[in-house]
Amino acid sequence: MTEMPIAALIALIVAAVLLVVVGVVLIIGVATRRVRVSGRPAGDGDPDDEELPDEASTLLSMLPDISILVDEQDEVVRCSPGAYRLGVVQEDAIVGKEILDAIHETRARGGKRQFDLTTDTPERYAAERDKGSAVKTQSVRRPNWLKVTVGRINAQFVIVLVEDVSDSVRFAQVRDAFITNVSEQLLGPTEALAKLADSLEQGEPDRERIAEDARQVRSSCGKLNHMVSDLLLLIRAQEPITPSSANRLAVMDQLRKTVDRLTPQAEQAGVMLRLSGDDTLVVNDEGGQIDSAVTKLIENAIGYSKEGGVVSVSASKTQDGGRASIRVIDQGVGIAKKDQARIFERFYRGAGQSERTADGVGLGLAIAKHVALTHHGDIAVWSTPGQGSTFTLTLPLAQ
Incomplete structure (x- = not known):
């Protein structure tokens, strides 16, 4: 058999090396685009593994609200960081039966579900604040008022969109409290004024009684002014x-x-x-x-x-x-x-x-x-x- 020229042999070796390099690059490229699905790392050879659809990735990157992507085993594949602080996601799992029920129903029947939900900010975030401190403090309760939309992307993925409307709810609560409490607090000054008017209408008024009623009017009005001032501060404190x-x-x-x-x-x-x-x-x-x-x-x-x-x-x-x-x-x-x-x-x-x-x-x-x-x-x-x-x-x- 005729011996292969050295130049041809070198060319063949170089071509083989290039093919291997290209193959490795392609494999790495595919692997880096895979996501964690069905509770297993992608690329482990399981035929059930699927890549996250391109349209889903594009959608998630554009959404202004908090988004959560859930696979067919109810595991959270991807989510916005705010989902953890709002108490919706914990340890890569959805928290709360209402959201899970909506995910199951949407996955089975298609369409979308929309509902309101109230959650509490998890205690661990307050614990992080006091980390390293030996003093236990009493912190404020932090409810979150949310509007939730659940929709199916395909047979495997369901998306959960969460809009945090807590600021507007708190503002509305304080506004309503302002009206209610001002109305109630007006009773004190009006009653005191009525008593003072009764005293003045008497034929021979008791000066000591009139003075006492006047002091009551002044005290009630002072308290009302204080309350109105504080309520205005409270409303201003709701502004985002x-x-x-x-x-x-x-x-x-x-x-x-x-x-x-x-x-x-x-x-x-x-x-x-x-x-x-x-x-x-x-x-x-x-x-x-x-x-x-x-x-x-x-x-x-x-x-x-x-x-x-x-x-x-x-x-x-x-x-x-x-x-x-x-x-x-x-x-x-x-x-x-x-x-x-x-x-x-x-x-x-x-x-x-x-x-x-x-x-x-x-x-x-x-x-x-x-x-x-x-x-x-x-x-x-x-x-x-x-x-x-x-x-x-x-x-x-x-x-």
Whole structure:
């Protein structure tokens, strides 16, 4: 047999190598486009494995709402990060029977299902906030109001779209509460005015009685003015915050202004205000909402402190480095355990009211709570009767 020329042999070897390289590249390209389906890594040779349809990938990348893609075994193949914080997805599985039932029905019959759903933000996110702390705090409940749409893509994939309408629901609730509570609170001043009118209409009026009725009118009107002012703050605290370069706020600059404004009130009560913190902290804020929240926390601390007490205000970066933590610490009477779960409710007032807090209407902490929620932050309380209280307002740092 004639020997193959060396040049031809080299060409043959090079061609073979190129074929192998091209084959490897093609295999890698296909493997990287595969997704995890049916609970197994794609590309393991199972004939049931399928690639995610191109139209589904394109759709998911364009959707403005939170999206979740579920396979035929109800496993979450792909989802938006917000699905975890809204309590819809946990450990690559759908949470909640109502969504699962809709997935099963849609997969079997086609079409789509739409319904409203209320969830709670998982406790683990609050736990992450307090990670590394030995002090257990009482945090606010964070319900999420969602509009859910479930639709079938093909025989294998079902898509779940979630629209978070919590901000608009909270705003509507506060608006309705405003109307209801103002109507109820108007009864006090009108009754007091009616009594004063009766006294003045008497032939020989009792001056002492008239004076007492007038004091009642003044007190009722003062309380009503306080309530209307706080309700307006509460409504403003519902307004959504869109982070931008135009609404960046230096935390310590704001705290200095707030503390300076409240110092005369503290001095009148015989309480000292102390401020410390990190001057590098910057957050996003609109319409002075953070000032309103911190003002209410400090006013509460002053109101429940004993004469000669100290209220400390501080700001620092959280351990994860992504949030600002504003703390207001007092040495006051503290809050009973049974009251701690309810103190952030509108118009709730616990036991232990003092002369300085008697005219309050129970909206201060509700304002602070809604400011925290609107800013995608959190607020928590630690307290022990007789040892004082610590309120912690946590806000995302501006990016």
